[in-house]
Amino acid sequence: MGSGTVVEETLSKSYFKVHSEVCIELMKSVHRVSSVIPQIEAARPRSSAMLALSSLTCEIEKAKQLLHYCSESSKLYLALTSDAIARRCQRSRNLLERSLDVVRNSVPVLLAIEICHIVDELRNAKFILDPSEVEAGKVLRESLRPHLSITVPTERLDIGALKFAASKLHIMSRRDIVIEKRSIKNLLRKVGDGNPAKKERLKFLFYLLDKYGNSIVTEQQENAILSGDKTSEFQTSRSSNDAKADVVPPDKFKCPLSLRLMYDPVTIASGVTFERMWIQRWFDEGYDTCPKTKEKLSHQSLAPDSFLKHEISKWCVEYGIRNIDPSRGAETLCSSESSMSINSLGSLAHGYGDSIYNPDPSNGKVLNDLSSNSIQSDDSDQRCETSTLRTLRSLALLPKLKELKWESQCDVVEDTKNYLDRDDQALGSATFENFLTLLVQFLVDAHDQGDLKAQRTGSQLLLTYVSKNRYEATCFDKGAFSLLISLLDSEVSEQVLATLEVLSAHENCRPEIAASGILGPIFKILGSQNRILQESALKILNNLSHDCYVCQHLIYLGCIPKMIPFLQSSPFTKLALTILKNLCNSEEASASIAETDKCIASVAEFLESASSEDQEYAVAILHSVCHEQVRYCKLVLEESFAVYPALINIKTNGSDKAKASASELLRLFQVIEHDGL
Structure with a gap:
């Protein structure tokens, strides 16, 4: 033990009023488990492990609450409830171990090995009361x-x-x-x-x-x-x-990959012996070399070493060591298949329920009438346990949401929303392919039934999900976008538009949005008097206008004339100007801008704007229009007498892009005047 650890333990003993040895043991377990969570999150494990990771995080918080309780509570009351404290520490340790067992089957092999070492440390933890x-x-x-x-x-x-x-x-x-x-x-x-x-x-x-x-x-x-x-x-x-913990196995009994006592030793082509589970995981992850010698293997066959297994068994009997199958823990909790079935997910949820509400009697004697009721979990502790169980069961039911009764559907959606609100990264790998379509269908059903609460909960979940899982949101299909159309005139239209705004920022989603038929209702919103909805609609159109394919749809549907009111005394002039700039790269757009009443005059007014960005966009729009046909140049000159002096000013004081466009426009105007066109 290093000097730093000694100092830490000394401080910890003085920190905890009673049961210091038990609390220090639990604190070590919490610190050790917490240290590996960032690596697990970075590995983005599959859904079963994400559920266990959520439970693991919750259990760490409960353990920290218990440690805080032992540091601040009354000495007399802690002594009075000593059995209950020990049982809670043991239960925390068991749940931490159980969750880690689930996680290790879904992360890269080297991280899984590190998790196994942590599980070993948890199993060796002793909660012995003074x-x-x-x-x-x-x-x-x-x-x-x-x-x-x-x-x-x-x-x-x-x-x-x-x-x-x-x-x-x-x-x-x-x-x-x-x-x-x-x-x-x-x-x-x-x-x-x-x-x-x-x-x-x-x-x-x-x-x-x-x-x-x-x-x-x-x-x-x-x-x-x-x-x-x-x-x-x-x-x-x-x-x-602690005597048993000091016994160290001979090196030949330890797996070179995991450095743990082998349970089922097998020999590979390089002649090196490994634990079966770990070397198989190594091969399953695509490696074709020996982890120890680094040499490329001619084959990946595993030859059992029965003699070595017998020697390890004899050594374990001699020293009273229990040799545990490393694959056993995880297999009891989750499926060994690459993806988890709904039945196994449900079993996992009920498994957590058993561990939370039915503690193992072997962990300690049954408390007498007084001590069994002498310590009660804090409200936050109880809420954490209940929330974890509800979350696990709700996530298990998500894929079959449509088959549930309406009240149950609402509960599942609400639990899922609360789960995602608590953890930004929680749901990224825990959902399934048609999750978003299923959720939108739930929203439509809520709208049809007039269930306003369900509409709000579902729309908030949808918005939170696509906002926090931007890369996952690209699986939103055209059918889901089409379902959203009916919700644009509902009580949750604001959340639906906010969701579309997020999705329209995705390059892959833009064509699907354009093809879904949702642009018509969005244009209709532009004519409403609701400023919040108008702003969201303009932001969606702005995002869509960055796609050349979608621009053709916007122009065909008459997007340009709908921008004119926003160019004239509106808080959204910049958005409208940006949309026009993005659209005007085609001949159709230039024609529409030139032929739309008051459009050129409205754009030209921005040449005298105090904003250099507005000037730059206005010059770019006019340049695109004039560049297409000579007659459009005449229209610009006819509709705005202040164009010349404004362009001269921009050519001198504007941004580099604005200067270039202004110079080109002035050149075009001079050619027209010179040729008498």
Whole structure:
């Protein structure tokens, strides 16, 4: 152990008031698991692993809440609930291990090996309570049972128990008493009225400390002596429990790829022996070389090494080591196929439910009536557990959304929305090919049924998904765009337009949007009085106008005349000007601009704009128009008398692009005048 680790553990022991060894063990597990999450996210595993990763993140947060609780809670109450704390630590460890087992089958082999090392560390974690703290809690529980009918003899019994517990928990000074009372007050504020039994016990502990705190302090020397012997016993017990962890397998028993004890050794063409699962994963990922010697292999056959397997088994029996099949953990939780079926996804969801609500009895004895109810999860903890389970089940049902009853469909969509809101990257690899079409169909059904809440939830999910998963959104097909048409005049038209704005920024989506028939309703929105919808519609058209193929559709459908109102005293003049600039690269566009009433005059006004960008766009539009035919040059000169001086000014003071276009326009005008055309 390095000096940095020693210092960290020393600080941690002082940080946790009680159960420091247990908390440090859990803290190490949390830090180790947290360190690999960025690598897992970067690998973008498939859907089953994304669900497990979401659960893993939630479990880490719950473990951190537990550690924070142990650092701030009352020493007396922590001792009183010691069994419950140990069970929660064990449960956190088990869920972390279980989630990592699912993830490792969906990431590259080298990352999977690192995850296996972490799983090994989790399995070796021991949550052993300090016997002196356990004894203090036991005495407190016994004394608290009859406290509801307090008499003088019972109170004296409680005072004796309190003094004994305080000595074991190092409550030795007036300052310690003050801190303890403050911690109990904080617990009382948090527990509220939802758990009257816990509230009553805390009040009674506070009463005893408030009335007899000074009496406890006067016996600090005696209590210090009482607490001394058990610590050494605890350290001896812990050392004996760690003895197995110190046994190191011979190198020939370890897989050169994973560096772990082999369970099913096989030999490859290079003559090197590996664990079957890991070398098979190596080959499955396309490697054709030996991981150890780096030589290219003539074949990828795996020859079992029965003799070595027997030797490893004998060694394990001799040292009392349990050799675990590395492939067993993941196989019990997820399908070994490349993609997860809906049945296996549902099983995964129910698996998480079992681990959350039905703890393994082997993790600790059944608590008695008092201790089983002595610690309750925080509201945030319960919400995290419930949310995880609901999310897993809802994601499992997504592909069959249409087959569910309407109320269930709404619940699934809402849970999925909440899931994506919590995690930007969560759903990128967890959805399926027709997810977006299915979601749009749900929106249409909600509209047909008049379910406004479902419309809002579904449209928010759709917008959030396409915004946060821009590369995945390109799978939006023409059928889905066509379904959106009916929603453009609904209560969620704003969200639908915002979604189309995001999608229209995708190069691959633009032709599909143009072919879906949705442009007509968008043009209709331009004529409305709703500024928000108008702005979204213009932004969509602006994005679409960057595609040459789509530009032809826009021109044919009469997009250019619809821009004129926005060029005249509108907050959206820049958008309209940009759309015209993008459209005017074809002869059809130039003709439409020249022949549309007030279009040239409106564009020419921007030649005198204070914005150099507006000037640049206006000059570019006029240059495109005049470049096509001489008669268009005459139209420009006829409709705006201020064109000449404005162009001369731009030629001198404009941007480089504007200067070039202005110079060319002036040249064209001079040619016309010179030739008398």
